[in-house]
Amino acid sequence: MPIDPKPLRSALFIPGNRQRWLDRVPTIESDSFIFDLEDSVPEAEREDARRLVRAAIGQFGGDHTLFVRTNAPDTAHLLDDLEAVVCPGLCGILLPKTRGPEDVVVVAAILDWLEYRAGMPAGSVIINPLLETAEGIRQAYEVAKASPRVAHMGASAAPGGDAAQAIGFTWTAEGDESLYLRSKILLDARAAGVAYPMTGLWTDIHDLDGLRGFAQRARQLGYTGMKAIHPLHLPVINEVFSPTTEEVTYWEELIEAMEEAERRGTTAVTFRGAMVDTAMVKTGRDKLALARRLSK
Numbered sequence: 576m577p578i579d580p581k582p583l584r585s586a587l588f589i590p591g592n593r594q595r596w597l598d599r600v601p602t603i604e605s606d607s608f609i610f611d612l613e614d615s616v617p618e619a620e621r622e623d624a625r626r627l628v629r630a631a632i633g634q635f636g637g638d639h640t641l642f643v644r645t646n647a648p649d650t651a652h653l654l655d656d657l658e659a660v661v662c663p664g665l666c667g668i669l670l671p672k673t674r675g676p677e678d679v680v681v682v683a684a685i686l687d688w689l690e691y692r693a694g695m696p697a698g699s700v701i702i703n704p705l706l707e708t709a710e711g712i713r714q715a716y717e718v719a720k721a722s723p724r725v726a727h728m729g730a731s732a733a734p735g736g737d738a739a740q741a742i743g744f745t746w747t748a749e750g751d752e753s754l755y756l757r758s759k760i761l762l763d764a765r766a767a768g769v770a771y772p773m774t775g776l777w778t779d780i781h782d783l784d785g786l787r788g789f790a791q792r793a794r795q796l797g798y799t800g801m802k803a804i805h806p807l808h809l810p811v812i813n814e815v816f817s818p819t820t821e822e823v824t825y826w827e828e829l830i831e832a833m834e835e836a837e838r839r840g841t842t843a844v845t846f847r848g849a850m851v852d853t854a855m856v857k858t859g860r861d862k863l864a865l866a867r868r869l870s871k
Contacts, residue, residue: 580701580726581640582771582868583607583800584816585809588644590615591624597631600639605809607640609802612656613647613671621652625659636664642703644669648678654685661689667701667727672737673711676721679704683722703727703773706760707737715760719767729772729798730760736776748785750792761797775802783811790815799865818866826859 587605589596591612600608610628612621632641643660645668646652657668670682679702686700702724706712712730719725732738732753734746744752757774764772774793777786790801790812801812829846833856836844843852 580770581606582865583640583727583773584869585800585812586642586773586775586802587806587809588615588802588804591628591643592616592620594627597627600631600635603806603809604813605803605806606800606813607642607666608635609642609644609669610660611644612652612660613644621655625656629659629662632660632662632664636662636666640666642667642669642701644671644705647672648674648681653682657682657685657689661686661695661700662693663695665700667703667724669703669705671705672707673704673718674708675710675714676717679718679721679725683724686724698724700724701726706730707741709741712738712742712756712760715763716767719764719769725767725769727771727773727800728760728764728769729774730757731775731802732757733776733778748789750789757793757798758796765797771799772797773800773802774798776804777801777808778804780805780807783807787811787815817869818862823863823866826862830856830859830863 583606585605586607586609587603588609588611591610592615597610610631612624612628616624628643635641641664643656643665645656648670649672668682670678673679682702687697690697690699702722704711704718704725706715706718706728711718719728730753732746732750738753738756739746742756746752750757761772777789779785786808793801794815800816803809803812829851832844832846833851833853836842843850
């Protein structure tokens with residue numbers, strides 16, 4: 576079984592071939608980082624990028640939550656990527672263009688061996704399958720159930736991205752064209768027991784109002800965090816996916832009211848003008864537990 580995954584509000588992509596950007600990890604307020612070995616790295620620089628990423632994991636992995644986006648399962652680069660980066664300090668990998676559960680099963684088996692070779696606890700490297708193909712999206716539940724390592728799976732939609740190309744939708748800021756895809760993958764992930772589904776991406780660096788609206792809609796759907804491509808986006812993302820003081824107070828007072836009602840022998844009560852019952856107590860305790868974990 577994998578180590579208990581952390582709730583992550585934000586995950587910032589950093590190109591694996593950019594030493595200067597990798598060195599900035601300690602100065603950036605992101606809950607986690609994704610060192611990229613895929614789209615942002617030219618073919619000729621892949622080997623250097625693996626070396627730089629491995630060094631960064633060794634340098635920063637003790638204090639920061641680090642992921643690596645490898646190359647896709649149908650490429651010749653995946654095994655080289657995994658061999659290069661699986662080491663103490665690595666939290667997980669993002670597996671792009673996951674086609675189905677068999678891709679997760681194969682990668683999980685490789686990780687079993689690489690963890691053993693590196694002297695790491697078995698199951699400590701998380702797998703975050705990126706569902707960017709029609710085949711993968713169609714099998715989202717099966718993908719999520721393929722391994723107990725899957726902990727942060729979710730849907731991403733961006734202008735001209737892999738998912739847009741695979742499905743054929745035209746991206747809009749409102750996101751109506753990808754709402755079903757994001758909702759389906761979220762439902763499948765939750766049904767499979769994925770603890771902290773993350774979404775993404777917002778690609779307009781300077782449109783922070785648009786980013787805020789996109790992130791708020793994702794949180795309303797049920798996502799707990801979001802991937803980012805630029806540090807300017809992190810304050811907005813972290814704020815949107817953090818429980819507010821008002822939300823925490825609401826759930827604390829609701830639980831207190833319900834506990835008092837139970838002492839009086841009833842399981843329903845009027846709270847702030849609305850009827851609530853014991854089912855909302857569990858929701859409230861889950862919300863407060865998430866708030867406590869994020870505060871740490």
